[in-house]
Amino acid sequence: MDHKNQVYGIRAILEAINAEQPINKIFLQKGIGGELFKELEAVIRKKGISSSYVPVEKLNRLTKNNHQGAVANISPVPFHNFENLVEGILEKEKNPFFLLLDQVSDVRNFGAIIRTAECCGVNGIIIPKSGAAPITEDTIKTSAGAAFKVPITKVDHLKDAIFYLQSSGISIVAATEKSEEEIYTVNFNQPCAIVMGAEDRGISASILGLVDHKAKLPLLGEIGSLNVSVACGVFLYEVVRQRTK
Template identity: 70%
Template sequence: MKDSQLIYGIRAVMEAINADQPINKVFIQKGLKGELMKELESTVRKNGISASYVPIEKLNRLTRNNHQGAIAQISPVQFQDFEKMVEQIMETEKMPLFLLLDQVSDVRNFGAIIRTAECSGVHGIIVPKNGGAPITDDTVKTSAGAAFNVPIAKVDHLKDAIFYLQASGVSITAATEKTDNEIYDVDFKKPSAIIMGSEEKGINPSTLSVVDNQAKLPLMGNIGSLNVSVACGIFLYEVVRQRR
């Protein structure tokens, strides 16, 4: 991790959070006490930022500078405000297409998905603040720079984002093997959003319960699933096929 991607020092990290810097994660030294540390922890929680408590050796490996027990990792991409992003897209696009990622955790999968999303005309990507892959240099590299071209918004809860999109007239389709419906049976010739699940667990069952459609890809071989970035590409290009 490059030093240019890091902010170190308790006050500096708090100032970055309060200035709405695009922070992926805060690393906090285990066992560190004090009023200033309590204030940092409160600021992190209040802003819904992911935090990890790590030994001092981890912080020392991240930077040789005086970190005071706190380091923030900065995203190379500026995130959008979710509601403003949706509102703008709904106003300017005749056939909006959104992509929601339910805790996709591998940064390279994330980058590959962003690249395919950009190529297939996705207007906005929505990810949860916690649990998903951060946008790192590896993500940007794998996306071939597409991470700078597609608006990406972080939300506290993916279900709330789904409800907001549905209220805006967007039909939500979940990519899941837990259905008999195939992707080719879904009508994408209307404002649509596709949800892709995590590499290990797929889409959260509570999220599946609120979508408009569930769809799967037909698998003809012996392997039971596809890589999430590959599956995402197939789903997105079915949307392209239908809309052409």
């Protein structure tokens, strides 16, 4: 964890949450008690903030300061409000273009995806609050600084984001090998959002059941899948190709 982007101590973390600081994750000491600690746990649950319980040795490695059993990782990039972001883009863009990431968990994959998204004119990236890769210094480095340029928003549930986008006239396209349709037959020259799945299991079945289209990439070799950041790049540039030809 980058010490420049951490908050330690229960009261300090509660204040950071109340101030709506962009928190990536909170590490909590196993086996600790106390009313203030319970208050922090309750706030974490209410806000849907990613957290994990770890041994005190882990916290001692994260900071040499008096952490009181809690250390928070603060994102160096602010997150946008989902509805405000979508509505603002819909007002400005004739053909809005969104990207949803379903549990992409590797920070370097995330950074590479952000970099390609910026190059392809993606208007906003939508990730879930739980299970998504945090924005770290490695993410920013891999994105070549694009993380500061593409608006990113966190939502409680991607399902709700999909319903909201669909009600706003956005066509949702899932990148999945579980499709008979190839990417090149999908019409991307309209308001659209592409969904990319997790590195190990792809897009969850519950999300696949909501999308408007499912599309796959043709794979001519013996390996059955591409790295998610590479696959995402192909999908994003197919949108660019269709919109610029």
